Amino acid sequence: MTIGTTGRTEAIESRGNPGAVARPRVGGSVGTVEIAEVGTMTYRSRLTEALAAGWRYGGTHVAAGGDRVRTLLTAPGGATLLLGVPVEGGKVPTVVDLAPAACWDEREAADLHGIGFIGHAPLRSLVDHGDLGRWTVPVAGTDLCQVAVGPIHAGVIESGHFRFHLVGDRILHLDARLFYKHRGLERAAEGSTLDRGAAYVARACGACAVANGVAYAHACEQVLGLVPTPALSRARTLLLELERLWSHLNDVAAICAGVGLAAGNTRFAGFTERARRVNAELSGHRFLFGTVRVGGNDLVADGGQVRAVRAALDALRVEVTSGWRELMFNASFQDRLPGAGVVATEAARRLGTVGPAARAAGLAEDVRTASPRLHYPGFRPVVPDRATGDVRARLEQRGLELWQTFDLLDGLLDRPVEPATAERGAPPGPIGVGRVESPRGATTCVVESDGARVTRLRLRTGSYANWPSVAAAAPGNLLVDFPLINKSFELCYACADR
C-alpha cells in the first residue's frame, strides 16, 4: 500500500511503538513503498530499530524541494520503507555510523544539495573534488609513498582517479575519486514528464541501460498506480537477463585481462560480442538501448525469432561451458585469484555491498528473489561453495550466475514476445521506488512526482553501492594486484557520474 505523506506521519508519531513500524513485512503483491515521515529526534532511533529488525539500508536522497532527506530501507521480503526527515537549518542528523553504506549518499547530498549531516565528520567531498585535503584520508607514517593513477588511464577506461598510499608495493589505503564526468542527469530530469524522464535514466550508463530503465519504469508505474501484465513482466525480465548475460561474460574476460591471460580474455570477449549480437537480433541494439519505457513494452519477437535466439544461446552456452572449464583448470590463472581483494561477509554487510560481490562474500541477497513486478518464479540466489569474498569467489559467482541466467533465458524464450502494457491495479502515490538486480547488484530508482512530472529523481546503481567496497578490498594487497581486484568488481564509472 502507498500511503500519503502527512497521514502516515501522524500515524507513526502517534503510535508510540516504533518497533511495529520497523518490522519487515512482505510488500504488496506488486511491491509498494511505505513512506514514513519522522522527526529529527526520532530519525536515528527509527533507523536503528529498523536495521536491528533486519531491514537493509538502500540509499539516501534529498526530497523534491530540498526540505527533506529520505532514507530508503529494504526488507529481504521486498518491502520498501522511506524514512523522511525534515532539513532543519540546512542540516539533518547523519546515519553513517548506523549504516556505513550511507557514506557516499550523504557526501553526495552535501556536495550537490548543500545539506549538512550532523555527526558525519569529517564530511569529505565526493562529487565536488576540491583540494586534495578535502577528499583524501590523511595517512601518516614512515616509509609511506603515494601513487596517483588516473583520471586519464593507459587504456579505454572511464575517468577515475585512484590515490594509493603504499608501504613498498603493499597498499595501506586507497582513496578513489570518481565523478569526473558528472552530468547532472537527475537534476536535468526534473520537470520532465514521467515518460520523458526515461531518456535521462537510459543515458546514465551504457552497460546498465536495461536495469536502470526498468528500475525507473517500476518507480514511475508505482507513482501512476500501474501494475505490469504478465507479458510485460516477462519481456522486461528477458531484457534484464540478456543484459546480465553479456555483462557477466564481459566481466570474466576482464578478469582474464587483469592477469594478462590473453587466451581467456579474447575467448570471453568473443562470447560477449556474440551475446550482444543476439541482443541486436532481438531488439535492434547490441546494448538493448531504447527497449524499456514507462507503462509498456514495444519489443516484439515472433516464434521464429524467439526460436533463433534460443538456439543461438544454446550454442553459446555450450562454448561458454568449455571456455569456463579451461579457465578453471588453468593453474597459472587460478594461482592469481585466491586471497586477492577480500571483502569478507561482515565487511560486505557493513559496506552495503550488493550483487555478485556481496554473494561472493556469502550474503545470499538478490533483488530477484522478491521482484513481484518481474517474472522470477521460485528464484533462489546462488552462492559459491567457498564464499570467501576474494577475486576467486567473485569469478566463481559470475560463473554460477551465468548458468542461472542461461536457464532463465531458456524458460523466457519458450513463447513469442508481444507488445504489452501495464494496467491500473494499485493506488497511485507521490513517490515510487523501483529496485532491480542489475548485473552489478541492486539498482534503486526513486521517483518523486506530482502525478505527471518528475519532481525528484534519484538513481542509485549497483556500481554506486559497490565502489566503496573496491576501495575497502585494496588494503593489504600488492599494488600489482589492484587491476585484477578492480576488474573482479568491474563497476561502471558512468553509473556514478549520472
Place this chain on the structure above:
Amino acid sequence: MNAVTTAAGTAQLVGGVALAPLLPGLVQHWKARLQGRRGPSPVQPYRELRRLWAKSTVTVEGTGVLYRLAPSVIAASLGAAVLLVPLTADAPALGVGHDVLALAGLLALARFAAAASAWDTANGFSLMGASRDLMIAVFVEGTMVLSFAVAALVAGTTDLRGLIAGTAGTAAWAGPVLALGGVAFALVAIAETGRQPVDNPDTHLELTMVHEGPLLEYAGRDLAYLHWAMAARHWVVLVLAAQVFVPHPAGGWAQLALLPITLGVLCAVLALTETLLAKARILLVPRLLAAGALVALLGITARLAGIS
C-alpha cells in the same frame, strides 16, 4: 679469415642489428594468431622504429645526465652484447671478446642505466617498474650465471665460442646435465625478454608494469633506441638458447643454417607460453627463478659427480 667465419660474423652483425626486431614481431604475430586475432604483421616493430626515429625526443624538466644518457648506454650495452654473442663456434672476434660473464655484466649495465634514469625522472610508475625489475634481476642474474656454469662445466670454458663448440653434437646431450641447464636458462630467457609469466609486454596497466615502466618518460629517438635494445635482448638471449641449450650440430655452416629455424621455434614457444599462461603473482617470480637456480645447481652437482 675463412668463408664460414666471414659468414658467421656478417650474420651476427646484420642479425643482431637489423633482424632483432623481427623476433618480438614474430612473437606478437603468432600470439595474435593463437588467440584468434589477426594481429599486427611481424614487421610491425620496424614500423614502430621508423615512426619513433622521425620524432623528436623530449626532455623531462629537472632531470640530469642519468636521464639523458640512459638510452645511449642501454643501446650501447646491447650493441656490445650483440658483438659479444657469436652465432657459431668459429665466429670472428669483434673486439669485445666472447666471455659469457662479460655478457651478464653488459645486461646488468643496461638494467642499471634504466633504473638510474627512472630515479632521475622520479616518475612513480618508472620507479615502481625499475624497482620491480631490480628485485627480479637479483634472481635472474644468479640463475643466468648458474645455467652458464652448467654449460661451462660441460664445455670446459666460459668463452662462448667454446661453449657452442663444446655443447654441439650429440655427445654433450648423452647425460641430463645440459638439459638441466637448459631448463634454468629457459626461465632466464623469459625474464630477460620480459615475457609472461614474469612480465606482460602487452600491458598498459600502469600498476603492473615492470620493463615498460622506465620507458614511460622517453619519446622519439630515445624510445627507438630503447625499443631496439629490447629487441636486441631477445636476439642475444634466444641466440644463446639456440646455440648452447638447444641441441645443435657441430659444423659452422650447419650451425648457421639451423639457427633461423631454431629461433623461429623459440619465438613460437614464447608465443605459446604467453597465450596459455597468466602473469604470475610478482612474489612468485623470485621463487620461480630460484627453482631454476636449483635445477642449474642440480646440473652442476650431476656434472661434478660425473654423471655426464
